[in-house]
Amino acid sequence: MSSKPKMDAETGKTDQANQASVSVWERIVSIEAAESREYFSRELLVWYDRSKRDLPWRRHRDPYFIWVSEIMLQQTRVDTVIPYFHRFIERFPTIRDLAEALQEDVVKMWEGLGYYSRARNLQAAAQQIVELHDGEMPSEREHVFALKGVGPYTAGAILSIAFNQPEPAVDGNVMRVLSRYFLIEDDIAKPKTRIGMEKIIPGLIPEGRASDFNQALMELGALICTPKSPHCLICPVMEHCRGRIEGMERELPIKTKAKKPRPEQRLAILLEGSGEHEGRVLVRRRPKTGLLASMWEIPHVAAAGEDLGVDVAQLEELLEDRGLVWSPMTAYMTAEHTFSHIHWTMKVLIAREQPEVLAQLAAESGVPYKVAVPESALEPELRFDAEDSGEEWRWVSREDMREIAFPNLFSHILNTYFADEETRAK
DNA sequence: AATCCGGGGAC
DNA sequence: GTCCCAGGATT
Structure with a gap:
């Protein structure tokens, strides 16, 4: 039996790293990590309360606005979405207006945004809401999840941001932030990694603050913990960020590369x-x-x-x-x-x-x-x-x-x- | 699990 | 040019 760490042929990680990575989720929720978790949640919210951006869909807690913005924001930047959001809400002020619109008009409002099935699914879901929920966005997990075009991320975003329920909303930003802060070396391209993150998030959400916490996580990823060169020096949680402490912030998150088109x-x-x-x-x-x-x-x-x-x-x-x-x-x-x-x-x-x-x-x-x-x-x-x-x-x-x-x-x-x-x- | 589905901004 | 992004549906 060797005492030196061996490289795993599959993952390229050491035995030690493997040992850590198979139990990474347990490590994060362990008693020993309680201080690190509490520090993270506390400082993140303090920072968010002070620095959050004034975005159109943050001006009301209307589930319809939250929903439309989340669909538009899938794979799309905030600056791109803002003008589309204003025009869309002006044209379709309520879920019922959207449900009754011509599909042509809905897609036309989406022109240039890309992923056009998002627009068609959005309208189909609006029709579902009118038929099943009297035109009001439901607040039960299974009903939200059943809407067309609503997957794990968007369901969690609606439930937490609009209804303040302690549900995870894990997108690319959240995976990047958590990978760095907790030094998670799992491949974020794998669904399993997202599921692991979803499991630890409810334990990070301070009582009654699900809406702000999830938005804060994404806000940090968008403004501070950016993909290429994170701004660690001004990061509110830098002191206990294991990625930064180990000098790994630029290497994380681990993500397998997509194929060339x-x-x-x-x-x-x-x-x-x-x-x-x-x-x-x-x-x-x-x-x-x-x-x-x-x-x-x-x-x-x-x-x-x-x-x-x-x-x-x-x-x-x-x-x-x-x-x-x-x-x-x-x-x-x-x-x-x-x-x-x-x-x-x-x-x-x-x-x-x-x-x-x-x-x-x-x-x-x-x-x-x-x-x-x-x-x-x-x-x-x-x-x-x-x-x-x-x-x-x-x-x-x-x-x-x-x-x-x-x-x-x-x-x-x-x-x-x-x-x-x-x-x-x- | 792998593939399909747009577009734009940062570097 | 390359990478990445506030993902979901389909197979």
């Missing part, structure tokens, strides 16, 4: 309308499920890579299927966009719709343009998939863009185009 080349077409479509461009709505569900975009195809001609042919087929005829396509711009799991490099071509007379001439002369089969002529069973998928096409002007929601990438392309148009007109 896979690259995808795409080819898009910005088709300018002519005749009755003058001043507008062709857009389509994405399918109801999957990436950017139900959002609008300019038409694009996955590029095969090697041969641009093959990709252009795909685009042409797409337009031919709509019965469209167009002038030669030319390069317009290239745009990049990164999702959490995909990186798009999008080449945008531009072309102009040809008036019907020219279209007919083209058709008669034979070769250049195919005459597309009108969609109405297709067999019903062949049309079903397209309709069921939610795909839809239309011509939009700059003004129309106010009514329908585009992902940022396409907003950017279209805004660039319409700005160019205005310049050209002068």
Whole structure:
């Protein structure tokens, strides 16, 4: 039996660290750690009472406001959320207003925030609340948890912040703060670690102060205990922070890295309308499920890579299927966009719709343009998939863009185009 | 447990 | 460029 610590092949941690990490939660709730816990909770609240930010959703303890803000704040910064929050509450002042709104309008209010299923789930949950709880946010754990789009974090946030119940609300900030203060070396990417934190938090919450305590924890993570270079010198709990004492604050929390987004080349077409479509461009709505569900975009195809001609042919087929005829396509711009799991490099071509007379001439002369089969002529069973998928096409002007929601990438392309148009007109 | 789902700011 | 963020649903 060796007395030297051995490295574990799996975790890279020493036996000693492993010994500590398997019982890390017990260590934190132990009698010996009582002083450290009480110090933490006490000083954190003193600091919060003095330094908390004046945020719109902190001005009332309205469960609806708390809920909307928490959904918006998922993976999104406070500064980004504030203007969205004001507009959203102004447009949908109560849960009932939200429940009765058109989904189009709800998603439009979310345009640019990302993770659009949050908006749809929010409205679905509002409808649940109207049907099951007479339009009032429930305060029972199982009822809150049953709401669409409400998981462990958001349920805990609503119950603690709005109803002052001693429930944990563990997000990335909380895991970072606790990892450092209690020197927890578990991987915060693992659900198990979050569950461990949820278990110790009720024991940290001072009597009657669940709302402030949970907000204080997140506030500390946002303002002081920041990811890259924490401001330990001005931290209210630095004296007993084991991460800082061991010089580990920059190494914590431990988190396995996410995979790189896979690259995808795409080819898009910005088709300018002519005749009755003058001043507008062709857009389509994405399918109801999957990436950017139900959002609008300019038409694009996955590029095969090697041969641009093959990709252009795909685009042409797409337009031919709509019965469209167009002038030669030319390069317009290239745009990049990164999702959490995909990186798009999008080449945008531009072309102009040809008036019907020219279209007919083209058709008669034979070769250049195919005459597309009108969609109405297709067999019903062949049309079903397209309709069921939610795909839809239309011509939009700059003004129309106010009514329908585009992902940022396409907003950017279209805004660039319409700005160019205005310049050209002068 | 792994993957899918946006976007922006800090560094 | 890289990392990270006031996560949840789906499989």
